[in-house]
Amino acid sequence: MTAITLGHLRDALHAGCASAVARVLDAYEVEVDFVDADADELPGMLDNGEIDLLVSAWLPRDAGFVQHGMRLIGLLYRPVYVWASTKPLGPIDTLTSEQVGRFITVSQDAPRLKAALATLPNLAGTPVETCDEEVLYERVSAAAEAGEALVAMIAQPHALFHTDMLHVLEDAQERLGGEMEARMMVRETVAACADSDMLDELSEMTLGNKVMSALDYTIQVEGVDPEDAAEAWQRGRLVPR
Structure with missing residues (x-):
């Protein structure tokens, strides 16, 4: 060949x-x-x-x-899909909309995020932003620099995990699915x-x-x-x- x-x-x-x-x-x-x-x-x-x-x-x-x-x-x-925040936070189950400024994910993963958030009533009403993969790094970087409590629903590995910007949040129920x-x-x-x-x-x-x-x-x-x-x-x- x-x-x-x-x-x-x-x-x-x-x-x-x-x-x-x-x-x-x-x-x-x-x-x-x-x-x-x-x-x-x-x-x-x-x-x-x-x-x-x-x-x-x-x-x-x-x-x-x-x-x-x-x-x-x-x-x-x-x-594996994870919740990852720009600030150290507790497990995703314990968070409220007052602690999380907004969620972000790439557009193709929006249905997965929506389904997961439906199981977290304490986070109802938290703004959700979707974007193209090409700008996700930039959006998360800007939020981290501004001190915003942004939670990304993101697939790991990713360029963001080659930095120290994100903190992976515990989710005992694996709402985003397990390891692939x-x-x-x-x-x-x-x-x-x-x-x-x-x-x-x-x-x-x-x-x-x-x-x-x-x-x-x-x-x-x-x-x-x-x-x-x-x-x-x-x-x-x-x-x-």
């Missing part, structure tokens, strides 16, 4: 992850063609055979990506003719949430190209190993 089409979601986090995986493919002299897409575009692209390797699906959240003809491999990191698994999906027809050692290496590859947050920060905040950020990780310059 000499070439693979590597697909990923269109954001800095997944671009960084895809570039890190591509470092393994490069070592086996496989040419990588990157393809990015929005979440609603991926199922059709997978169904049409436009993606050989997807990096990555968050299971069980992205169960809809798992299609006939695709094989799940590896466990790159363990994403970020796994790759490879097309069976591609796996059949791929180097078995390469597949084994991909299956054993681990990045972890800390590295992923660092990759996201380096790309999203510092403006580093995803492939350069992945090289920095591989050379041990991104975070201490």
Whole structure:
């Protein structure tokens, strides 16, 4: 096999992850063609055979990506949705609307936030802001600098967790769902003719949430190209190993 089409979601986090995986493919002299897409575009692209390797699906959240003809491999990191505040606060169950200035989340996660807040009557009426992923870091940074008690409903890893701006709040009931698994999906027809050692290496590859947050920060905040950020990780310059 000499070439693979590597697909990923269109954001800095997944671009960084895809570039890190591509470092393994490069070592086996496989040419990588990157393809990015929005979440609603991926199922059709997978169904049409436009993606050989997807990096990555968050299971069980992205169960809809798992299609006939695709094989799940590896466990790159363990994403999880959390409540995280710009000020140290108690468990989410104990908070009131007087303690929280507002909630914020990215637009695509607004339904998850709405459902969770419906179980927290003490927080009824607290303002909720939604925004694009590209401006979330900026909005949270501004709130932290202003001393505002902002609570973000956010998926970890994230660039924000490569800083000390946020404090994760306890939620014993896991209203936002439990820990997920970020796994790759490879097309069976591609796996059949791929180097078995390469597949084994991909299956054993681990990045972890800390590295992923660092990759996201380096790309999203510092403006580093995803492939350069992945090289920095591989050379041990991104975070201490």
